[in-house]
Amino acid sequence: MKQFGGPAIFLDRNDINTDEIIPAKYLTENSKTALKPFILEDLHLEGFDPQSDELKNAGVIVTRANFGCGSSREHAVWVFEVNDINVVIAESFARIFRQNMFNCGMLAVELPKEDIDIILSMGNVDIDIDVTNGVITAKGAGEKTFNFTLNDFARELIQAGGWLAYADKKY
Amino acid sequence: MASTIAEKIFASHLRDTPTPGDAVLDIDVVMCHEITTPIAITDLMEKGMDRVFDPDKIKAVIDHVTPSKDSKTATQAKILRDWARRHNIKDFFDVGNNGVCHALFPEKGFIRPGYTVIMGDSHTCTHGAFGAFAAGIGTTDLEVGILKGVCAFKEPVTMRVDITGTLPVGVYAKDVILHIIKKITVNGATNKVMEFAGPIVDRMSMESRMTLCNMAIEAGGTCGICMPDRTTAEYLWPFIDDKYESVDDAVKDFKQWHSDPDAHYDSTITIDVSDLVPQATFGFKPDEVKDITDIEGENVDQIYIGSCTNGRIEDLRAAAKVLKGRKISRNVRGILSPATPSIFNQALEEGIIKIFMDAGFCVTNPTCGACLGMSTGVLAEGEVCASTTNRNFNGRMGKGGMVHLMSPLSAAAASIAGHITDPRKYLQ
The missing domain is CATH 3.30.499.10 (Aconitase, domain 3)
Structure with a gap:
């Protein structure tokens, strides 16, 4: 199974939408890699710089509630994938974005607000994810672990490498 | 069950x-x-x-x-x-x-x-x-x-939204759904089906029901849904007249899909629209909604009437009520994109396209265009659009631009006034 984790970047706001993650004007690209420079270009968040090294080095996004709301564009997942971000940890997700993540064999993990607050308070952290046992380890100034649950269907999609491979075999 | x-x-x-x-x-x-x-x-x-x-x-x-x-x-x-x-x-x-x-x-x-x-x-x-x-x-x-x-x-989890009362003059399905989103927030229906019911929905045209359901996603809803009834059957009749003997037959058959009276709902909210005034967004999320009377005079540069939310014939008719015999303000530009060729044709036959053009609107071909800032009306940095579309996200209609979502009537009123205004004054 794919390895999930890496340095985390915090996007400390609710309701970040997919237009902010990848603006519609870039949806005319016909390859995923062409999306790479435009990640989070229109994010409405004070102090955030889409060109920062912090974002370039990130492997995990940690954020608040209703992440990925708005448009159904899977480009919002692909733009993370081509920037080597394969995990988003949030208080909650918009339905289509969450499904798109698992459909691409990527990981959308929900943690309660209190856990997100703790990760945010740890400063710069590296995140390690054990998908089989549902454990997140955050290493920064200290080290903390958090349990998460994934339902079996989501786990099977990740193991199959996505929904297309799963569905092609089964239906 | x-x-x-x-x-x-x-x-x-x-x-x-x-x-x-x-x-x-x-x-x-x-x-x-x-x-x-x-x-x-x-x-x-x-x-x-x-x-x-x-x-x-x-x-x-x-x-x-x-x-x-x-x-x-x-x-x-x-x-x-x-x-x-x-x-x-x-x-x-x-x-x-x-x-x-x-x-x-x-x-x-x-x-x-x-x-x-x-x-x-x-x-x-x-x-x-x-x-x-x-x-x-x-x-x-x-x-x-x-x-x-x-x-x-x-498996579906349903939020029932009962819409009751009497819809005041100048208030449309768009105002109702903006009001609902304000009430429940952009995360209020996430992972839920929004079932719209009640006397207001029963009396709505298919066009208005589509406007209502169209914006369910702006509250996070998986789907908006209305009970199929006589209005549905009459709309679909040219396509189903070989399947049913009469509209009555179709209506009877459609009932098989209706929610049972004792069905389980995750939640039920009741919205009485009798005192509702025209609504508009102010901000970058569709739940940042105000009474239009509270943002009277706010600047706009562009008016956009169209999209899957409000580019249908009854939307164009509503806007034409305000535009007829008037000119749009010199401070703004107006764009109309009828949503389909047949709506365009119908509007031509009814003289609506002429009303728009005489008022000073540019009429484009049917397209999603400006709604998501892809063509036919992209905003420049710092510009503002009064729009009948569905999203006011940061950069949605062009980088650095801002969108106020509203009904076609309110958008038409903004084009005449040159700023956001209560459209009801143009109805007298």
């Missing part, structure tokens, strides 16, 4: 239950447009899986950027066009016959009560107006839909 309409549709389309709570459904209509489908087609080709499960159940249109504006959009259109030809998809709509998918496909009669409908477009929830389960999906779901005719969803 008593069921909601969404539960009945799930039960009748269930292909598989991979885990309890997850349902894989057979899909009746897979709809495609040129922004999210070409990349699915290319991926399927690269994987040696360039097949379609049933060409008659796939509908395709070029609508987001049309006619193509540059080489990239021309390539997207070509990929979709070539694919439709290759697979004998006869319901494919190209330049000259194309329009905004969520206005075009209903008027072709493709959506029926009890259907399951998917599209790589979040506003697919619009089609719930016909008593269908219709949901936006991503490109991978679309690929599987095209290839296998199935899609996975969580």
Whole structure:
């Protein structure tokens, strides 16, 4: 199974939408890699710089509630994938974005607000994810672990490498 | 067991239950447009899986950027066009016959009560107006839909929204749904079906019901849904007259889908619209909504009337009521994009296009265009648009621009005044 984790970047706001993650004007690209420079270009968040090294080095996004709301564009997942971000940890997700993540064999993990607050308070952290046992380890100034649950269907999609491979075999 | 309409549709389309709570459904209509489908087609080709499960159940249109504006959009259109030809998809709509998918496909009669409908477009929830389960999906779901005719969803959880009272003059379905989103927030219906019911919905036209359901996604809803009734049957009659002896027969048959009186709802809210005034957004989220009277005089540079939310004939008629015999302010520019060719034609016949043009509006071909800042009305940095569309996200209509969402009547009023204003004064 794919390895999930890496340095985390915090996007400390609710309701970040997919237009902010990848603006519609870039949806005319016909390859995923062409999306790479435009990640989070229109994010409405004070102090955030889409060109920062912090974002370039990130492997995990940690954020608040209703992440990925708005448009159904899977480009919002692909733009993370081509920037080597394969995990988003949030208080909650918009339905289509969450499904798109698992459909691409990527990981959308929900943690309660209190856990997100703790990760945010740890400063710069590296995140390690054990998908089989549902454990997140955050290493920064200290080290903390958090349990998460994934339902079996989501786990099977990740193991199959996505929904297309799963569905092609089964239906 | 008593069921909601969404539960009945799930039960009748269930292909598989991979885990309890997850349902894989057979899909009746897979709809495609040129922004999210070409990349699915290319991926399927690269994987040696360039097949379609049933060409008659796939509908395709070029609508987001049309006619193509540059080489990239021309390539997207070509990929979709070539694919439709290759697979004998006869319901494919190209330049000259194309329009905004969520206005075009209903008027072709493709959506029926009890259907399951998917599209790589979040506003697919619009089609719930016909008593269908219709949901936006991503490109991978679309690929599987095209290839296998199935899609996975969580078992439906339904929020019932009862809309009661009397709709005041100058207040429309758009004002009602903006008010509902303000009340429940952009996260209020996430992972839920929004079932719209009550006397106001019963009296609404199909166009108004589509406006209502269209914006369910702006509250996070999987689908908006209305009970199919006589209004639905009359709208669909030209397409179903071979199946039913009479409209009465169709109405009777549609009842099989109605939610049972004792069905279980996750929550129920009641919205009395009797005192509602015209609404508009102020900010960058669709739940940042105010009474239009509270933002009187706010600056606008552009007026946009169109889109899958409000580009239908009754929307154009409402705006024309304000525009007739008047000129738009010199401080603003106005753009009308009728949502489909037949709406355009109807508006021509009714003299509505002339009213818009005499007022000083530019009339474009049917397209999604400006709604998502792709063409026909992109804003410059710092500019503001009074718009009948569905999203006011940061940068949505152009980088650094701002959008105020409102009804066609309110948008028309803003074009005359040159700023946001209460449209009701133009109705006297």
